[in-house]
Amino acid sequence: MMNKTLLSLAIVIGLVGCNSSSSDNDDTFDLRILHINDHHSKLDATGPVALTLGGVKTEVEIGGFPRLVTKFNELQNDSTLRLHAGDAITGTMFYSLFREELPDALMMNQVCFDAFALGNHEFDDGNEQLAHFIETLKNGEDACGTEVLAANIEVPSTNPIYGIYDPYKVFDVAGQQVGVIGIDISSKTQASSSPSADTEFFDEVETSQRYIDILKEQGVDKIVLLTHYMYSNDIAMAKQLTDVDVIVGGDSHSLLADSELHTEIGFGTTDGEYPTVVQNADGNDVCIVQAWENALVLGELNVSFNEQGNVTQCSGTPHLLLGDEFINPSEDSEGVHTDEELDAINQYIASKNELSSVEKDTVTAEKLAFYSDQVDEKMKEIIGYSVALLCNERTPGSNHSSGALCVEGSEEREFMNQHGSIMANVVSEAFVDMSIRSDIAIQNSGGVRTTIAEGDVSVGHAFNVLPFSNYLVNLDMTGQEIVNTIEDAIDNVVVNDSSGAFPAAANLRFDVDMNAEKGQRITDVQARRKLEDGTFGEWHDIELTEIYVVVTNDFIAAGGDRYDSFVPVYEDDSRREDTGLLYTDSLINYIKKLEDNGETLDRPDVSEMSVQSFIALN
CATH class of the missing domain: 3.90.780.10 (5'-Nucleotidase, C-terminal domain)
Known part of the structure; x- marks a missing residue:
């Protein structure tokens, strides 16, 4: 019988790749998860986008990795995991023109994610190209130890991705053990991407429970599913599982946020609350989050656990990352806002936790510019x-x-x-x-x-x-x-x-x-x-x-x-x-x-x- 990734059930307990810290165990534990999903090679900012801020019509850039890095670093504390829920690659010229160099991996390493779950689009160019992406992420420029996870994908030892991803990892976060299990959407990946014929996919719910049980047997009682499985599927799955605490999801590009805010600013249609809380099969709370798409939003989830490892509280903020230069769209304004308009805009942003004016991280911006300039040339x-x-x-x-x-x-x-x-x-x-x-x-x-x-x-x-x-x-x-x-x-x-x-x-x-x-x-x-x-x-x-x-x-x-x-x-x-x-x-x-x-x-x-x-x- 061929050796296969899923047959290795040994838990590898390691330090959190970029954020490790330690403390004495307490009866309770507060975990912060910073997360994105489905950035689809959208490494630069979107826009300028037309918004209404404080009653003022304006245009401003939104998102991009240079701003993501700044916000990740601002929100980091001693009990943080940085997670990406899949579909990093394909969708813009940064991927289609640079399949060898893979600036996606370089930008992800500026954030320094602790774990990345494989999504369906990671398989768009087959397993050999996916292996190149994983190797570049893990060993390329500025690599920082990001773990690649997919529990419901199995390949033989002859497959290019064999041995370079894991079903799960256990992270030491401020002295507490937190298990993170990766789950990919199986039918969609097989039907609409290009995994090699020897790549096997398993049921998302059954696989999740299998690995939750393994972690529980090893004494790990704080369990996160890092899924690329759609928001509606995450909700349905949470209700069927025992001992799951958090689901950080992707695939459906769901904006979970304050619907009134997004109606007011005129950008984005919400799909639910951030976080969405449901009960698992044990009757305990599960916190479900997703962070929209295209590097527009950084999700900040704060979860409290009791001494039994059950969730007692979860809250958070989906941060919409605005630029700090605002353009007046009025024809007679020459693009310049009055001081009064700028004051109204900035006061409105300051009053909304979900909105941030974020400066670009200089190092990240310089590294991205190297590829942006080539895109223009190419x-x-x-x-x-x-x-x-x-x-x-x-x-x-x-x-x-x-x-x-x-x-x-x-x-x-x-x-x-x-x-x-x-x-x-x-x-x-x-x-x-x-x-x-x-x-x-x-x-x-x-x-x-x-x-x-x-x-x-x-x-x-x-x-x-x-x-x-x-x-x-x-x-x-x-x-x-x-x-x-x-x-x-x-x-x-x-x-x-x-x-x-x-x-x-x-x-x-x-x-x-x-x-x-x-x-x-x-x-x-x-x-x-x-x-x-x-x-x-x-x-x-x-x-x-x-x-x-x-x-x-x-x-x-x-x-x-x-x-x-x-x-x-x-x-x-x-x-x-x-x-x-x-x-x-x-x-x-x-x-x-x-x-x-x-x-x-x-x-x-x-x-x-x-x-x-x-x-x-x-």
């Missing part, structure tokens, strides 16, 4: 070639300026007048290829901003086509819901003259009559499914009662551009999968994949276009 990198002029359009025949290279009377313009945007169809093909589980892709034409000319294609070209920071989501939809969604989008074009709502798609095709009534504008709807080997099945009349997996961007998935029929599916956690794939990055990786396979970008055949025939509005 925008010039050639990643592929196009053998055709990939014209862009919104509604067929509208002659939108984004397709200006495709002049009236040209073959490309005539093609678009009948079949819609060539570029939007190529983007849709990229999405359905990159999102492993999807059958169909749907994209709003307004999200595709320009044409790609014949010739070399650079990273910058891809960014010009898709300049926004949207993410891809997979939605499990019936054929009827898909038809309804396309009808919604076209209705927005007809009723509201919103040309950018016009849909493009891959593996979905139909005829359009803009003059028909809503519900009858598209006919002869056909679809294809993705086969297990990644190829596609035969075209068939869409099956209205059957389920298809649709990949789309999170803007229209949430109802943007009046894609209304997406909304109930998107809001149903059981039918939505947040892939974590940045849609610009997905287009870049698709073009690179073609290049690696000796292929080029080209205009799709008519049979591959979503619009097969088009009757314009009279």
